[in-house]
Amino acid sequence: MKKVVISGVVSLITLGLGYLGGVGYYAEKFTPNTSYGSVNIGNLTLAEAEKQINEAINKETITLTEKGKELGKITLGDLGVEVAPDEILKATYESQDPSQWVVNLFDGTEVKNVLGHNVTVDSEQVKGALDKLNITNDGREKAVDAVIEYSDDKGYFVEPGQKGTEIDYDKLSAAIVDSLEQDNGKIELESVYADPNIGEDSEQVTKTMDYINQILDTKITLQVAGDDITIPREELQKWIHFDANNDLYVDEEMVYAYVNALNDKYSTEGKDRQFESTLQGTVTVPAGILGWSIDVDTEVQQIIADIHNGQDVTRKMAFYGVGNRLGEKDDIGNTYVEIDLTNQMMYYYVDGEVLVAANIVSGKYGTETIPGANAVIEMLYDTNLVGYNPTLKVDYKVPVDYWIRFDYQAQGIHDASWQWSFGGDTYVNNGSLGCINTPLDQVAIIYANITYGTPVLVFH
CATH class of the missing domain: 3.10.20.800 (Ubiquitin-like (UB roll))
Incomplete structure (x- = not known):
């Protein structure tokens, strides 16, 4: 009976000493079954663990495929990969409880999702490694930027950009790090093709389309x-x-x-005008300066x-x-002068009401008054009419009280003290040189009430 007890005590002492020895051993080492990503660093010191991580990662192999076809393999050592375990590894080391080393024999410690933050891959070295495998961008299609296009059917629209087949070495470097993180040693090159510099959702395209739509x-x-x-x-x-x-x-x-x-x-x-005259109904007034x-x-x-x-x-x-109703559909309005050459009558309408109705003398044969839709362009008081009489072949200078010019042919309305009668067929034998001879009292009223731009309609 004593032997059994003594034997049990010895076993306990042995176990206890072994446990305490383990506590001492793991005081400066990672406990069993500790892993950093996919690298087992149990039973290693911090320095040994860092070395182990770098050696293990540099032995990792990445298989490159394109469209389902294997193009070659590269090791991370070929890429000059550097791992900086940094504070996470140190914190894991310092937080371990050596007294729990026995527990870790059955339930290890895993430091997860750390490689992506601590592995550095140089894109130039990646390019160099691919060059050795004869995988280059020579002859590959460049990405096409998104552009704003126009067609008569669709108007302005965005033509989306398209990836080509050129490799984006920065994207490939990131994919390598991700491969380590996921413990997946395979990369499809289609996933790292270069993106267009300008995408359809880029700020440049979006702002431009917003501006276009604002304009439209x-x-x-x-x-x-x-x-x-x-x-x-x-x-x-x-x-x-x-x-x-x-x-x-x-x-x-x-x-x-x-x-x-x-x-x-x-x-x-x-343009010719259709005009509702006082005596003749609708008449055509030829184009003039109005x-x-x-x-x-x-x-x-x-x-x-x-x-x-x-x-x-x-x-x-x-x-x-020329006129006082520019931009109006009816540029005559209801204030105008009407000169009816056939009836030798002149009417001055103001706001649709007749202010003056006067007999006149127009141009005689050979110096007939030129019909047209015109307007007042000059008004003079107590002036002289100066010109040349083609009938008598002499120059003339005649004083008048009122002068109202209405075209660029020197035609106008004025008083004519030399006329002994107005209206009827006076113009046949005693007509003017083209002007509208008017009784003094009537032209005085017109002059006092008319303004520049007032339409003057002259017609037969």
Whole structure:
């Protein structure tokens, strides 16, 4: 009985001494079954563990494949891989409890997910290793950047970039580190093809498309002849382009074509008029100086400025011409002078009411009054009419109280003290040189109430 007890005590003492010896042994070593990633560093000192990690990793082999075909193998030693276990390994070492070494025989310690943070792979050395395997970018397709395209059907749209087959050595270096992390010794080169420098979701493309849409959504509304014309989005799409610096510019020629088309449609300059006369009903008045056109040059530049501004705008177009109703569909209105050569009558309407109805004397045969839709362009008081009489072949200088010129042929309305009668067929034998001879009292009323630009309609 004593022998059994003594034998048990000896065994316990032996175990105890062995345990204490293990505690002492592991006071300066990693406990059993400790691993750093895939590298077993149990029973090693900190320095030995760091050496073991580097040696083990440098023996790791990576198999490179492309489209399912193996191209070759490289070892991490070929790549000059450096491992810096850093503070994690040291912290693991310092946190271990040597008294738990027996437990670690059955349940080890694993330091996980650390290689990715502590392994350095030089992309130039990766390239060199692949060069030795004759895996280079020579002859491989370059990646294609995303671009903004235009078509009449789709308008502006983003053509996505595409990967080529060139290898991105930085991506490959990262894939090698990831392979270590995942303990997977295989890399498909398709996964490390170079990306386009400019992707479809890049800030550059996104900002440009946002700017384009801002421009195309802009409502530029032009007011002309009573109409509001909003430039269609489809039209704007055709006009805008981008230069080599990706700066937007507007095709002036296309804007000119658009504005010229509006001018052809709306302009009254140089056009005959259908006019409702006092005595003859509807008559055709030939084109004269009265009329307006869109100021195409000014308008084109303003539209381009409106496009660049990118803000909704409603405005009158720019016009030029003769008259006091520029840009209006009806540029005669209800205040005008009507000269009926057939009936030798002149009417001055103000706001639709007759202010003056006067018999006149127009040009005689050979110096007939030229009909046309005209307007007041000059007004003089107490002046002299100076010119040349082609009938008598003499120069003349005649004083008048009132002079109202209405065209560029020196035709105008004035008093004529030398006329003994007005109206009827006086013009046949005693007609003017083209001007409208008017009784003094009547022309005085007209002069006192008329303004520059007032339409003067002369017709037969």
